[in-house]
Amino acid sequence: MRLRPSALLRFYSLCGLLIQAAATKNKVKGSQGQFPLTQNVTVVEGGTANLTCRVDQNDNTSLQWSNPAQQTLYFDDKKALRDNRIELVRASWHELSISISDVSLSDEGQYTCSLFTMPVKTSKAFLTVLGVPEKPQISGFTSPVMEGERMQLTCKTSGSKPAADIRWFKNDKEIKDVKYLKEEDANRRTFTVSSTLDFRADRGDDGAVVRCRVDHESLNATPQIAMQVLEIHYTPSVKIISSSSWPEEGQSIVLTCESKGKPLPEPVLWTKDGGELPDPERMVVNGRDLRISFLNKTDNGTYRCEATNPIGQNSTEYVLIVHDVSNTLLPTTVIPSLTTATVTTTVALTTSTATSATAISTRDPNALAGQTGPDHALIGGIVAVVVFVTLCSIILLGRYLARHKGTYLTNEAKGAEDAPDADTAIINAEGSQVNAEEKKEYFI
Secondary structure (H helix, E strand, O other), X not given: OOOOHHHHHHHHHHHHHHHHHHHOOOOOOHHHHOOOEOOOEEEEOOOOEEEEEEOOOOOOOOEEEEOOOOOEEEEOOEEOOOOOOEEEEEEOOOEEEEEEOOOOHXXXXXXXXXXXXXXXXXXXXXXXXXXXXXXXXXXOOOOOEEOOOEEEEEEEEEEEEOOOEEEEEEOOEEEOOOEEEEEEOOOOOOEEEEEEEEEEOOHHHOOOEEEEEEEOHHHOOOOEEEEEEOOEEEEEEEEEEEOOOOOEOOOOEEEEEEEEEEOOOOOOXXXXXXXXXXXXXXXXXXXXXXXXXXXXXXXXXXXXXXXXEOOEEEEEEEEEOOEOOOEEEOOXXXXXXXXXXXXXXXXXXXXXXXXXXXXXXXXXXOOOHHHOOOOHHHHHHHHHHHHHHHHHHHHHHHHHHHHXXXXXXXXXXXXXXXXXXXXXXXXXXXXXXXXXXXXXXXXX
């Protein structure tokens, strides 16, 4: 004859009571010091729970574990409930330990350990089952996002018990200003938690990594993380960088147009004073670089770089001013002479750009003559030297003539040089009255 589980349970309980009553009838006074001891247990859903009941002093009194529905699980070492998940760990007069594997949320509740003394003594142990949150998911992102648009990213996870905590991070920096929502699941045991991140898209967010982190005590300090890489499209930003801070005539210059945008603008457009580049032979565009060779004053003007992508366009300008070649004129040295009007002048020209005569002679032969401006500084220096030399020559010549003024001889004085006295000199002079008609004067 096979008994039902419920009948078998009642049979074990009745037998236990009869045995206990007979064994302890004359031991009531000694059993007053006996008391079962238990502890609350917390286990993650799907794990194994161990329930232990101990008695320090026991005179062969039976122990029993029962579930929250008051069903007997074990009576001493005898299994009373058919559940393959429940196993006996240890059974003695001082301890009754059992285990429940593959714990589910429905196993949560208050378990009772009974010591069959007179009267029966019990101890309660509460089994807490933690619901593990599902892996979070981020929704609400559509790639790409245009700069300036509002974005709402939602992170959601279900099945947590108690409710999980959600935190947001952008490039490892936590974002605090978020919305949090908790809802009870249909089983009325677990929760669905969601959090919404609301912000306006900015070009600085392009390529940023947004993480949704779920923390829960069932995860053993290993949070669950969902991530999303942001893609933001924006209009180009443009900047012109010059290779020279002081461009001079005859030199070369490179203007670089730095443009950033998404999608990347390619190529860029160069213009001068609102029109095309006037001299394509000297003004060469290579990618984002504009190179101008053999600079002259006609290159002065406003150069514009324009970058365009599918989102929009942007531009910036650079004003080019070509400077004259820097010159230094050394002092003039004059060597005077009392017997000659020759003037020796030494002139040296030094250029600050250290451009050699060979480099100057190698200018572009195809450049138009009208496009090369005159070197006013050089011409002015030469004119100054010529004027200075001329003035010095005139001054020396004037001084020479002033020194020799009145130094000349006449025929009247010829022969008077050797006369002993004045009378004799007058008589002997060739310029007497006798020869007056032959008197002549010579000027040297």
